[in-house]
Amino acid sequence: RRTSTVHPYPDPSLVGIVLGAQWGDEGCKGKLVDLLASESDVVCRCQGGNNAGHMVHCGSLEYDFHMLPSGFHLPNCVNIIVNLPELVDEIKKNEAKGVTDWQKRLLISDRAHLVFDFHKQTDGLIEKGRANVPSFSIYPFSLLRSLGTTKKGIGPTYSSKVTRNGVRVIDLMGDFDVFAEKLRNLFNYYKMTFPDLEGDIEKTIAQFKELAEYFRPMVTDTIAYLNRVILDGDKKILVEGANATMLDIDFGTYPYVTSSNCSIGGVLTGLGLAPKFIGDIYGVVKAYTTRVGDGIFPTELNNDIGVHLQTKGHEIGVTTGRKRRCGWLDLVLLRYTNMINGFTALCLTKLDTLDELSEIKVATTYKRHGEILNSFPASVDTMHDIEGLLLSFIVVQR
């Protein structure tokens, strides 16, 4: 039998990666990144957009990052789905808190896709379209109900990307007339599906003409940049995953997932980083489990303990302000996300939230019809037997 760790001590000069191991909000993911970032020269985001939120505490100041990598006071690059108007706001807010000189340090990928206002609107209109379809009582979750997205337009932007009429940062850097025409065409394409879309596309075009000049100095071929930095070998690189593996479009609890790959593969597809340069992969694990929005959650606690965890743990979303659902730590889930990512280290957070509980449970096994499931199932929604999913727990008394 082969042991599962093939490279037990990866070269510390390789790229470090921080990933959420549950449904996001693993607590100090931002804190860990900030800690590691202080030893790093380059900090990168690789997927998602401003659907993610991290709060970084630094002395008496709270920085609140959505698109920006957590080490915004360091050289860093953004290599994702970018909403440029909101990125300006995010930068301004952080400037007000004393971050300066970022112009020389923020790099934006020339291949990133742009979020437009109609992408955000579409997020809402899709829900409206869904609401027109009758829901059927036989389903544990009605089929076309809201997915509980953050309504930042990230899903529709990934959809434009796949449809291959998405508009990228590089388009904004090229001939502006071509950019304007691409944007008009994309807007018209959306109008075909959603005639109720509002907004004056010519105003958006004028706005982006200004944004082009604001961001031009930062736009870089981040693939070539990152690979050059790695080969030079004198800089420490950190990648900050947004969202978390259980929200991954392929491995998460589909369809209640985000629109991108937030597991290790998304780091490669986002940055153009070859696997041989991957060093430590840190999995951030909260001592219990939380989830924002809809979807299956086997260890959820719909009782006083759940309320206690929510209150004591301040479990309220940074991006949306929604209360997080709370439940026990789930090792079946953790084994699954560890299998996919191959974590080399785990960072356990928020143990103190459990301080006042006399009994703590940790789920170890799922059973269905008496049989032990060998992994986290592909779908529990459609099986009609969420109630039939029995969990075995370890109980810790104190």
Next chain:
Amino acid sequence: RRTSTVHPYPDPSLVGIVLGAQWGDEGCKGKLVDLLASESDVVCRCQGGNNAGHMVHCGSLEYDFHMLPSGFHLPNCVNIIVNLPELVDEIKKNEAKGVTDWQKRLLISDRAHLVFDFHKQTDGLIEKGRANVPSFSIYPFSLLRSLGTTKKGIGPTYSSKVTRNGVRVIDLMGDFDVFAEKLRNLFNYYKMTFPDLEGDIEKTIAQFKELAEYFRPMVTDTIAYLNRVILDGDKKILVEGANATMLDIDFGTYPYVTSSNCSIGGVLTGLGLAPKFIGDIYGVVKAYTTRVGDGIFPTELNNDIGVHLQTKGHEIGVTTGRKRRCGWLDLVLLRYTNMINGFTALCLTKLDTLDELSEIKVATTYKRHGEILNSFPASVDTMHDIEGLLLSFIVVQR
């Protein structure tokens, strides 16, 4: 300076991966996979669908694979976008050529997304919608022209996946009424955009009821399966990438790309394979360059030599029957795809096609406005200066 190969001799028992290093059709990609497959116990596909085509020559027989992995006579798994009705046809054709017993060896991922007839129809209708938009002569490529897709419905299926109303194999395995309702809802959603969609969805539902039973024994949690096989350590695993890096949705010549990640990251997101288990990454390189469909092609030869390569090299697509565009080998492109994938070995194919040429060229550098570009550019379409992209060549006389 760090050398670029950190693991020069990866453990041969790790997972081997074959990827196209150009725009697909690298020649013996299928042949190499077949060669390696004969030493492998498990052969996997990880992305795309039946937009890809491989021809495997075996004695006097020609096998023609689209969704099936090339080692179909071996245990193998399909972990992609599957068109089940067409997979039945593909299996039947191969059965007729003498492949038997595949039922015990073919595994289909429970998380794969299903292609439906309306996805295929949509591929055509999107082009029709595009054709209604006036094309503008100022653009080197008109903005909304056909992308030259294979029209297999793969793009729209990836789009359903991202919109999170996609229907997966696991749905077909669960409560059939729930599956039927999901399918009706997805069809109605497409009808909102494309009222002209044809077909009787109830007929499709009836067809899938039969397909569910045909495929049920093969449906597996391939993530858990593959990881178990790796940890057992006694089986050799091979992954066969479809399409190629220059067609990758993130790294290719967007928008003239396929709808999935066909570089190394797509192997991880497709299979749930942690990076530590990656062994050899074979890049398949044709001794010249070809491209099917539209999009930039810097070394393209629109002359007698191009025609010679097309004819001598039998450059006609396996999936679509289209003639391939031909040009010189491009090392700028190869450096780029090698940077992204980190190839540990290159497999050079079809050198013999160049036999009769007195002079062979190999592009080494791109220049724009006299400046050398340091990597393959994010976009050459929107720069108005495809003609301005000067190539430096090495010329081989004989």
